[in-house]
Amino acid sequence: MAVERPDKPGRRPNARLRALLAEAGWSNEQCARAVNAVGAEIGLVLRYDRTSVAHWLSGTQPKPPVPQLVAETLSRRLGRVMTPVAAGFAQPAGAAELPRPRTSSHAAAVRALGSLAGRDADPVERAALAGEPYRALGAPPPWSGGRAGLRGAARRELARVGGAEVDLLRGAVRHFAAAMDVHGGGHARPALAHYLADTATTWLHAPGEDRVHRQLGTQSAYLVFILARMHSDMGCHGIAQRYLYLALDLAREAHDRVAWAISLRALAAQALHLDHRRTALQYAQAAVDALPAQVGDAVRAFALAQLAVTHAALGERGAALASLDRAEEHGRRAGVGDPFGDYPSGALSFQKAEVHRELGDLRAAARALQRSTRERPAHDRRGLALTLARRAELLLRSGRVGEACEVWTQFLDAGGGLRSHSVVTAVRTMRGCLEPLSRHPSARALLERERLLG
Known part of the structure; x- marks a missing residue:
């Protein structure tokens, strides 16, 4: 990426950024390297250097998403949340803070979903959202339960919702989950974003019984989870993270600890993929801890498998193998259900391979990958392709x-x-x-x- 040049002779030096770099103990070169690294997490190839930072300090305004990237690097270094404005940059057009699972009401969660999904459904806005950085947030939020009376946001002119709308959302969950497996994350993202912004949010706002609204909230959380997976699969980790926090909001408002735990598990996997290992462990453990006692074996195996991989990535062999044993035990007892009630054996075998690979046992990893290849269902083209790629890498290393x-x-x-x-x-x-x-x-x-x- 080219270095930005001053475009106004009367620009003012960025005193805020200079003070923050001094507080961080960073040279211009160290700041540039950190920005490049954060950009790489969302698939951006940046080549900023000390000269680039000198231009920013002199008052040059870099193009989005660079102000957001600078703010995120400073947040990680200083241990507090920074924004582009706090770092001395102009507020980027259309920028929004990352939703956290503390929205004030069901209505606020639905409005946040409608706003984000609406922007995502627009091609121009989607391109801007793809440049948002992944944010290292620290400890996961605690489960706080939902609130009673989810109908307060209902608009009188809307038709009353019931079981038919819940069934339609369940069908959409199955459809979009299958589309992800068959075609990859880049295929149906706009359609799902539009569906959430239009249909799902309309039903979440409509009058209906609390029980119905909780079911609609759960299915909407699952749809948001799938859209987050699609963005992650396309390397857009910042927007994927925002969606996962919205899924937490919806799960909490629906009183659904299972959907909450599944979203935490996804945040753990994302953090581990981007090499934030300690954060990944916190979220993976929180996902296991959040599961209710009566949860099905498939969901428990799903959460435990991610915890096992995360322990292995940290070199914690005993904890990794213990979690893997528990995951396999639950996996053997699991039945077949919908996309969020079934954990395919091929996926569990892949996680087993990742545990052994992280622990250095390449033979055991190769055996698990061979089994995963055999067990992948025919429709899971993406999962099969990535399993074969990993298996080939291990064969070459051998x-x-x-x-x-x-x-x-x-x-x-x-x-x-x-x-x-x-x-x-x-x-x-x-x-x-x-x-x-x-x-x-x-x-x-x-x-x-x-x-x-x-």
Whole structure:
């Protein structure tokens, strides 16, 4: 990214940013490196250096999302929430603070959902939202339960909602969850955002019994969770995080501890993916702790598997294997249900492989990945592709170049047509692994095939 140049001769030096850098103990170069790293978390390739920061200090206004990125780097360094304005930048147009699960009412949660999903449904606004940074927030929020009387926001002109609307939202959950598995996160994002902004929020505002509104809130939380997964799959982690906090809001207002725990589990997985390991552990443990005693085995296995992977990433072998054993025990007893009542064995085997990979047991990881490949349902094209990619990486690390190339060939077949940044990243990883081995016939052939496909 090019360095911004001054556009107004009368600009004022950014004294706020200078004072914050002094408080942080950062040089211009250290600040630039931190901004580049935070940008990389949301897929931005930035090349700022000390000269760039010098321009900001002199009063140059960088283009969005750079002010938000600078604010996030300072928040992490100083241990308190910073905004672009607090860092001496102009308020970016349309910018909004990250929703936290403390909205004052059901009505406020629904308004926040309508506002964010409405912006996300617009192509121009969606591009701006994609540049929002992931925010290192620290400890997870405690479960506080919902409030009674969810009908206070109802508008009289709206039709009364009931079981039919709940069933329609359940059907939408199944539809969009399947679309994510079959086509990747980039396929149905606009449609789901529009559905949430229009249909779901209308029903959440409409008059109806509290029981119905709680059910609508739960299904809406699941739809928001799916939309967050879609954004994460496309590398847009800042907006995904915002949606997951809205899912927490909706789950709390619906009195639904299961939906709350599932959203915490997703926040844990996202934090771990971005290498915020201690934060990931806090959220993964909070997800397990939040589950009610009567929750189904599939959901408990889902939460415990993420906790196991997180312990393994921190090198906590005993805790990782203990959590994995519990996850597998619950997984064996789990039945088949809807997308949020079933934890497919192929997904659990993948998490088992991640535990063993983090702990350095590549053989056990490879066996678990082979099992995951066999167990993936036919419709889960994205899951199968990413499993094959991981398996090929492990085979190559074990020196089995020919076998790795065979599995990567299967990966390219499975991933064809998917709109998924995760799959694109796996292709780049494959290329990076094979280019030093281009003299090997299988590697050379695979690189040529990938070049033609690309």
